Amino acid sequence: MLQIPVSPIADEKVGRSAVANDKERKKMRTKSLVGVLIALLLLAGAAAVSAQDVTQAEKDKALQYLETTKKNVLEATKGLSEAQWNFKPAADRWSVAQVMEHIAAAEDFLRTLAKEKVMSAPAGEPGRDVKKTDEAVLAMVPDRTNKAQAPEPLLPTNRFGSPEGSIKHFVDSRATTEDFLKSTPGMRDHVMESPMGKLDAYEFVLLVAAHSERHTKQIIEVKADPNFPK
Template sequence: MKSHHHWTAAARLGLRGAALMLLTLSVLPAADGLSNSDRQAGIAQLERTRQGVIAATKGLSEAQWKFKAGPERWSVAETLEHIALSEDFFLDMISKKIMQAPAGKPDRDFQATDKLVLQQIADRSHKAQAPGPLSPTGRWSPQETLDHFLKTRARTEDFLKSTGGLRDHVADSPLGQPLDAYQWLLFSSAHSERHTAQMLEVKADPGFPAK
């Protein structure tokens, strides 16, 4: 199913393209470690966007879960399923592939790239289509989908809290520059925020059921 959720122009390669790029990594000089303040900021981002998903989906009726603003639009339930599937994708990619990738350049501007990820991925000003494996199919009920997302997000947070070397490995990204593992975690957080905004747009549609 096609969707009208958005990506920046730089991100149009999609998540599948990001994964494929991992196959062409080249060895680069070592990078610095993750600061405690950055780790705490990342945890706060994941917590904030987790709460955003919960708030956007709280107390919905079956009709509200299933409402679509158009035949090619996603419902709240479908958007949530995409968020949950993507959360799985990101954590698997980061933990199994990014953490095995080469080091980044030691003079990388960490803070500027961190901000770029959070701003660009949350930006919904451009359209694109989700990769097939991350497209919703109604495989779970809405509550099952939310539970699935929350369990994976808890694992994502635990990974950020307990894993060392998150600045020490980089992989090419849809943003046109390499991202380290920490920045890919920010990418995952911003991605859920992006689609939380999409769910809120569905709820704000004039045709959205009152109950």
């Protein structure tokens, strides 16, 4: 059998070529891994943007609104006599005591909705215009030109025993609302249907404060009645 001699130089070239190819494959794998990592980081960034989490400025704004509306409720009900608390401008109108009870009860009701229902509701649509919805809540809810009937669970029933009991419950409940705002992450992540459309948990907090502003105006209206006791 004819044997063809193998050149040592040829063997050396083959060896160098194999090493070079192995290095090239490792470089390609490294580039691919880096590419995957970059893609994952970009996707994570996109997800963070689409979630539209509440900014610190937005939290500060809501906290300020909660504090201001609390102060206004307390100012509007300060120093009232028993006759003033219980005066009703008409048979179908609420007294200041009844309005105060409603404010305190609604604080619990709306915050519980936000915490237990909204935060477990489906996710909102990507790109939802949260600023527009925030502004709508702040503009529409305090507007007393649009009258509305309170739902049955929030009608006054003297559930807190006295006007003073209603005030104490309101102050305690408002502190809980503020804690919910400060400590809850992902308040923009979920939305729930409401009479104003789909609202997230942050917008429900705005709604809580706006609702108390609305009914502070109602208290002022009762006190402005010409027959209000002096």
